[in-house]
Amino acid sequence: xxxxxxxxxxxxxxxxxxxxxxxxxxxxxxxxxxxxxxxxxxxxxxxxxxxxxxxxxxxxxxxxxxxxxxxxxxxxxxxxxxxxxxxxxxxxxxxxxxxxxxxxxxxxxxxxxxxxxxxxxxxxxxxxxxxxxxxxxxxxxxxxxxxxxxxxxxxxxxxxxxxxxxxxxxxxxxxxxxxxxxxxxxxxxxxxxxxxxxxxxxxxxxxxxxxxxxxxxxxxxxxxxxxxxxxxxxxxxxxxxxxxxxxxxxxxxxxxxxxxxxxxxxxxxxxxxxxxxxxxxxxxxxxxxxxxxxxxx
Amino acid sequence: xxxxxxxxxxxxxxxxxxxxxxxxxxxxxxxxxxxxxxxxxxxxxxxxxxxxxxxxxxxxxxxxxxxxxxxxxxxxxxxxxxxxxxxxxxxxxxxxxxxxxxxxxxxxxxxxxxxxxxxxxxxxxxxxxxxxxxxxxxxxxxxxxxxxxxxxxxxxxxxxxxxxxxxxxxxxxxxxxxxxxxxxxxxxxxxxxxxxxxxxxxxxxxxxxxxxxxxxxxxxxxxxxxxxxxxxxxxxxxxxxxxxxxxxxxxxxxxxxxxxxxxxxxxxxxxxxxxxxxxxxxxxxxxxxxxxxxxxxxxxxxxxxxxxxxxxxxxxxxxxxxxxxxxxxxxxxxxxxxxxx
Numbered sequence: 339x340x341x342x343x344x345x346x347x348x349x350x351x352x353x354x355x356x357x358x359x360x361x362x363x364x365x366x367x368x369x370x371x372x373x374x375x376x377x378x379x380x381x382x383x384x385x386x387x388x389x390x391x392x393x394x395x396x397x398x399x400x401x402x403x404x405x406x407x408x409x410x411x412x413x414x415x416x417x418x419x420x421x422x423x424x425x426x427x428x429x430x431x432x433x434x435x436x437x438x439x440x441x442x443x444x445x446x447x448x449x450x451x452x453x454x455x456x457x458x459x460x461x462x463x464x465x466x467x468x469x470x471x472x473x474x475x476x477x478x479x480x481x482x483x484x485x486x487x488x489x490x491x492x493x494x495x496x497x498x499x500x501x502x503x504x505x506x507x508x509x510x511x512x513x514x515x516x517x518x519x520x521x522x523x524x525x526x527x528x529x530x531x532x533x534x535x536x537x538x539x540x541x542x543x544x545x546x547x548x549x550x551x552x553x554x555x556x557x558x559x560x561x562x563x564x565x566x567x568x569x570x571x572x573x574x575x576x577x578x579x580x581x582x583x584x585x586x587x588x589x590x591x592x593x594x595x596x597x598x599x600x601x602x603x604x605x606x607x608x609x610x611x612x613x614x615x616x617x618x619x620x621x622x623x624x625x626x627x628x629x630x631x632x633x634x635x
Numbered sequence: 636x637x638x639x640x641x642x643x644x645x646x647x648x649x650x651x652x653x654x655x656x657x658x659x660x661x662x663x664x665x666x667x668x669x670x671x672x673x674x675x676x677x678x679x680x681x682x683x684x685x686x687x688x689x690x691x692x693x694x695x696x697x698x699x700x701x702x703x704x705x706x707x708x709x710x711x712x713x714x715x716x717x718x719x720x721x722x723x724x725x726x727x728x729x730x731x732x733x734x735x736x737x738x739x740x741x742x743x744x745x746x747x748x749x750x751x752x753x754x755x756x757x758x759x760x761x762x763x764x765x766x767x768x769x770x771x772x773x774x775x776x777x778x779x780x781x782x783x784x785x786x787x788x789x790x791x792x793x794x795x796x797x798x799x800x801x802x803x804x805x806x807x808x809x810x811x812x813x814x815x816x817x818x819x820x821x822x823x824x825x826x827x828x829x830x831x832x833x834x835x836x837x838x839x840x841x842x843x844x845x846x847x848x849x850x851x852x853x854x855x856x857x858x859x860x861x862x863x864x865x866x867x868x869x870x871x872x873x874x875x876x877x878x879x880x881x882x883x884x885x886x887x888x889x890x891x892x893x894x895x896x897x898x899x900x901x902x903x904x905x906x907x908x909x910x911x912x913x914x915x916x917x918x919x920x921x922x923x924x925x926x927x928x929x930x931x932x933x934x935x936x937x938x939x940x941x942x943x944x945x946x947x948x949x950x951x952x953x954x955x956x957x958x959x960x961x962x963x964x965x966x967x968x969x970x971x972x973x974x975x976x
Contacts, residue, residue: 409718450721451753458721459750465714465742472718475703499742502711 343566344559348391350634352558356386357627359421360587361620362434366417367601368616370437373446375605376584376597377491378418380522380555384580385422387561388487397427400455406484407457407473411466412491412520413447414599420444428455464497466490467517471507474515474575485569488517493525496534501546507575508547515575516568517548520555522584524595543577555580587626588619638848638873644836645847650870657828660860661767663803664824665690667810668727672698677723678814681716683709683730688826689767691729713739713762717746720760725814732766732782732823740788747819748792759818764789765810766823770911771939771956772860772949773826781944782823787916789821790889796820796841797889799910799918801862802831805886808839816841823859825911827949830863844892846899850879853967854899854906858885858918861909861937861958868963880967888918893925900932905970909937909963933973935966 344352360382367373388408389395395405410419417437424431429443436442443453447461458469470488477484494500507515521539523530530536540550549571553560561580568576584598585591590609597605602615610618639645648655672678672694679701686692686704695702705712709730716726728735736743743764751760769782790797796816800806806824813820838845847862848869857865862884869880881899885892885908900906906926908919914936923934937958944952953959 449753450750451755451758458717459745462741462745465710465717465746468711468714468742469718469721469746472715472720473722474718475715476719476722476724479700499710499714502706502708503714506705506708506711506715 343562346634349558350630352386352390353630354627355390355425356382356558357587357623357630359386359418359425361623362421362431363417364588364602364616364619364623366421366434366437368603369435370439371601371604372438373417373601374414374599375601376524376591376595377412377415377520377522379588379591380582380584380586381415381418381489381520382587383556383558384489384518384520384561385418387558387565389422389426391562392565393487394484397423397455400428404484407470407486409457409466409470409473409486409488410448410460411470411488412463412494413460415491415520416448419448423455429453463491463494464499467500468503468506470515470517471503471510471512474507474512475510477514478510478512484514486515488515490517490519491525492519492521492523492530492536492539495536495539504543504546504548511573512575513572516565517575517577519577519579520582521579522582524584524598526598528595539579547574549574549576550579551576552579552581555582556586588622590618590622638870640846640849643838643845643847644834646832646834649832649866652830652867655830655832658803658831659827660800660803660806660824660829661688661690661826663800663806664765664767664810664822665693667807668694669697670807671811671814672701674811675725675814678725678727679703679719680727680729681705681712683707683712683734685730685767689729689765691727709735709739710742713742714746716762717750717760720762721750725761725763727763727765729765729767731780732769732785733780736764736766736785736788736821737782744792748795751819752794756817761817762819763813764819764821766821768826769823770825770860771944771952771958772911774949774952775946777946778943783911783913783939783944784916785823786888786910786912786918787920790916790921794818795889796887798841798887799823799858800886801859801884802829802833804831804833804835804837805839809841809886812839812841825860829860832863832866842887842890842892844887844895845884846881846895847884848880848882850881851902852879853971854881854883854896854903855909855963855967856883856885856896856906856918856922857909858888860911864953864958864960865909865963868960868967871960872964872967878967878971885918885922888921891921891925893929896922896925897930900926900930904974905933907935907937907963907966907970909958911958912938914938914940933970935970937963937966
């Protein structure tokens with residue numbers, strides 16, 4: 339059992355926030371008619387922890403020098419980052435409905451200069467850890483206290499650039515860098531262990547001189563505790579392998595890689611026909627919301 | 636010497652091919668890095684296991700805390716540089732042009748150029764890519780190491796400046812100039828000793844082409860190692876055939892100094908472009924794109940014609956692949972013959 343750094347009220351509030359964020363995510367994807375669903379749902383709990391508990395940041399002053407940096411490496415799950423940012427106050431929630439539209443600040447994959455609060459541009463996989471390492475290196479060179487958080491997918495560990503950066507971060511003892519891997523076991527063409535086996539992932543990172551923590555990526559307490567633990571590691575970077583369920587929260591999508599790249603209303607019809615998918619997704623999330631309420635009574 | 640533009644403060648013995656001093660252009664990069672580092676404490680230099688041959692080692696000796704060795708990892712290097720630049724550093728990444736911007740092209744596109752695109756003033760991604768050992772003159776190493784497509788790769792990226800200096804002094808000035816200029820830039824230079832025809836007093840400004848020799852019969856626009864060959868070709872054409880060539884040092888390929896080219900071809904009515912690069916997508920293409928829209932004239936292209944190089948001595952390869960003085964002279968005669976047809 340993790341040693342909790344959260345009071346029950348706060349924990350409940352974060353769990354409820356994650357559920358709300360998931361519901362808005364479904365709505366924005368339906369409106370956009372394209373985009374990824376499974377990955378963003380899987381990372382809803384991690385993003386909630388980041389924007390509502392872990393990050394030292396100021397949504398009203400996104401360029402604040404002392405802010406922690408959050409770099410999204412697997413840019414395709416940006417819808418969940420956008421929703422979390424809107425909830426945190428970076429921009430009006432109504433703007434979420436502009437996802438992927440012409441002249442929108444919410445580009446299909448995130449673009450640094452389009453939306454205040456984004457630290458970088460991403461989409462092509464495998465380059466976020468390198469950028470994060472570069473930022474963390476500057477912080478150490480210049481004696482800055484802020485931390486760098488790099489959110490990554492498991493699939494992008496097929497890319498050499500990721501491992502180049504892992505080696506660089508280990509060499510430079512970037513203890514101010516925390517990487518969080520969405521270990522959901524799926525990528526576009528199928529299961530990661532079929533496409534290009536990543537295991538033993540923990541041992542790989544340990545061999546690259548990283549401190550490794552594994553958590554249940556849907557357990558807010560474990561995520562928060564792991565992030566705090568990483569702050570106490572002072573000779574190496576930390577990677578948190580967050581075991582997640584793709585599509586988490588929408589029961590009929592969970593663990594189905596066919597939901598990687600489709601929004602509700604455009605996805606596979608193996609549970610519900612296209613016209614029912616959005617409605618059923620929201621229904622599933624509301625049920626989950628009810629469970630959160632009862633668990634904290 | 637009468638032919639030479641006196642305002643450029645070029646060397647006195649410019650036409651003396653044997654006695655003119657010859658220095659490696661990459662030495663200019665090493666000196667330029669140190670100079671840029673002295674002027675700006677935010678300048679940092681990254682290198683991918685080639686610090687001696689790229690001369691980034693000279694910066695390392697002076698500023699060890701601002702030099703970062705990346706190992707043989709050009710893709711990684713581009714991304715570390717992007718992250719560092721996002722935090723306010725002016726980051727030079729140094730390697731051979733085949734590897735950077737060759738191997739790491741997509742990382743440069745996404746994390747440098749596009750990442751900088753649309754930046755408010757002061758928030759640009761200041762990554763400066765230094766491609767050493769570019770061109771056929773890498774020589775004995777062979778085609779794997781002879782970057783002949785790097786100008787094309789870089790000039791199609793929005794916001795990327797592309798500069799190909801002609802000798803050691805110009806390389807030093809270009810290095811200092813790109814450090815000061817906001818946004819991404821690519822600077823390209825070669826491996827071998829090359830005639831030093833400019834001096835410390837010769838002006839250099841990004842985006843400003845210089846007319847080295849004035850002439851009325853044909854324009855030769857050259858960059859990098861072929862500028863000096865163009866100067867010699869122009870001298871011989873004058874002496875042997877009475878043909879007066881205008882020689883332009885077109886060191887900045889992007890942003891191209893269209894006005895200088897336009898002014899010259901309006902006088903001469905034709906142009907030969909000369910570069911140590913594929914004729915597709917390089918400096919010649921940039922000039923052709925500009926002139927076809929503004930003032931179409933006959934053009935001949937000196938460069939590699941859609942093939943790979945091979946091992947050999949640099950001068951031998953310039954001759955073998957049509958980038959020698961004689962080839963420039965033949966191209967001038969041919970382009971003049973096409974005028975008015």
